[in-house]
Amino acid sequence: MTVIDVAIIGGGASGTCAAYHLATKGKNVCILEKNISSLERTCSGGMSAAVQNLFPFKLLPIVDEVITNVEFSWCNTDKVVAELSGSSPFWIVKREKLDSFLLDQALNSSCNLLSTFNVVDIKKISNIWQITALDGRQIEAKAVVIADGSQSPWPKTFNLGPNQQKFASTFSGRIKRKGNLRGETARFEFGLVKNGFAWAFPLSNEVNIGIGTFLDNKNSIPVNEILESFLPDLGFDPSEVIGREKKLRIWNGHYKLNGEGILLIGDAASLCDPFLAEGLRPALISGFEAAKNLIYWLDGEVNSLDAYTKTMQRNWGNSMAWGKRISQVFYRFPKVGYQLGVKRRTAPKRIAQILSGEMSYEDIAKRVIKRLLLQNQSSKS
Ligand SMILES: Cc1cc2nc3c(=O)[nH]c(=O)nc-3n(C[C@H](O)[C@H](O)[C@H](O)COP(=O)(O)OP(=O)(O)OC[C@H]3O[C@@H](n4cnc5c(N)ncnc54)[C@H](O)[C@@H]3O)c2cc1C
Incomplete structure (x- = not known):
């Protein structure tokens, strides 16, 4: 069996980003993805335009809406509308579009893809990683990148990431018309969700609806009750939304994100913001940084994977440590x-x-x- 340079488990935002950057530097990379397509993403697609800095190609063509205003409310009243200032606008993308666009960029750079490859076993034998799918297919690689999202079992298996994983309870849905959401405006509602908030992000002809609770997540969220209060204010009937609930792994402390020849990225690395549920930017940043450090490592710099953990701590984790504190105070006394x-x-x-x-x-x-x-x-x- 040929031993490839890097096997990437998961073809979401983080995995495709890492794959693209490795493949453009001539590394032999393969994405192992359990699904055939990424049509069923549970995500509202709000993303800072700052992520453009991570890619040489333009992302704007796949952006559905550029947000210029935010509207905040408390139980649909006491509303505040404000212009978003700052140098980087806020974009809303359809996740299925973003992921398949990044996948195409990786494939055009000679990355390989094995779809319906549901990883069930990862072993290291004499410095080579052996990855096995449910159907028995196997791949061997010098390094493995864990990018299989919030439900990933591998951080615990390899003793990486937080000792105690923390999850937000979330709901994500889509409505096939715009209702009365103001143009170019993202709505954030704080009074209707215990220990969290609800949001509505406009797409070109549709709206993404989200709910997240960040503190006490043992119980599932009363989605129907919240939608019944929130959606009429946006001109929708709750029966119009098609969506589902998901446990989203959020940041919970500084921990090692790499071992020898193995790296965690995206939600598998517990990078998602514990206050605002922002997970796309850290998924893309970690994919980019993982690729950068893996290239050095494959070229013989043995300590470069430790540098990945340090960079993510400095550039992301230090801010999230404060985000966690702010979240704990804010959502207790919203x-x-x-x-x-x-x-x-x-x-x-x-x-x-x-x-x-x-x-x-x-x-x-x-x-x-x-x-x-x-x-x-x-x-x-
Ligand atoms: C309701 C909700 C709304 C959100 N809204 C936003 C938002 O507006 N803005 C934002 O920045 N973030 C948002 N997030 C967070 C964001 O969606 C995640 O942080 C982001 O998807 C992380 O990307 P990822 O590539 O790490 O994981 P994922 O996107 O989950 O990708 C993981 C991939 O791995 C594959 N996989 C899983 N298991 C296996 C296996 N065994 N074998 C092979 N492949 C496997 C999956 O099929 C999937 O393709 C939201 C999350 C939720 C739940």
Whole structure:
């Protein structure tokens, strides 16, 4: 059997991004994907345009809507509409379109794809990874990239990622018309969802609806109840939405994301933002960084995979550590958070800056602490 350079398990956003960058550098790469197509993605497709920096080709042709405004509400009232400022706009994509576009870019760069390859076993034998599918097919590779999403069993098998995985309960659905959602506007509703929020993102002729709860996720979310309150305000009947629930693995601490010849990326690496459920940008960043470090490693730099974990910690994890703290306070006291945080004049700008990577949660937290200290001082004097 030929031993390829890298086997990538999962052909979602993170896996296709890593595959593209490895293949363009002449590495022998194969994506192992359990499904035939990626039509059934549970994702609302909100994505900062900052991810354009990760690719030499233009992503705009596959963007459905460029968001210029955000509308916040508390139980459909107390609404605030604000312009999104900041250098990077917010895009809404159809996930099926994004993933198949990235897959095509990887395939055009000589990456291979084995579809209906449902990985059930990964073993390392004399420094070679042997990956087996449910139907018995096998692939051998020098390195393996785990990109199979939130339900991935492999981080635990190889003792990588958080000791305690944390999940948000989510729902994602689509409605086949636009209703009365304002043009180029993303809606965020904070009062109807316990410990979380609901959202509506416009596509060119449709709308993506999402719900996420981030703290107490033992129970499933009362999806129907929330949709019945939220959707009429957008001009929809709840029966119009077609969707499903999913447990989304979210960031829960700094942990090793690599072993010798193995890397975790995307949701399998627990990178998703624990406050806003932003998972596409870290999926693409981790795919890009994993490919970069694997290229060095394949070319003989033995420590370069450790550098992957360090880079993700520095460029993503440090901000998420603050995102987790903010999430725990905000979703426990959401009404206070809505009045004092979301409704602030600067909130849309800050959210845009977070989503584009211009600002980190750490920067935001430090500003808030400074403001509170100043308020405290002036109330004493
Ligand atoms: C309801 C909801 C809404 C969201 N909305 C947003 C949003 O608006 N913006 C945003 O940034 N993020 C959003 N996210 C998060 C985002 O969808 C994820 O972070 C992102 O999909 C991660 O990409 P990935 O490539 O790591 O995993 P995935 O997209 O899950 O891809 C994993 C791939 O691996 C394959 N696979 C799984 N098991 C196997 C196996 N055994 N063998 C082979 N292949 C396998 C799957 O078929 C799939 O193709 C949302 C998530 C949810 C649940």
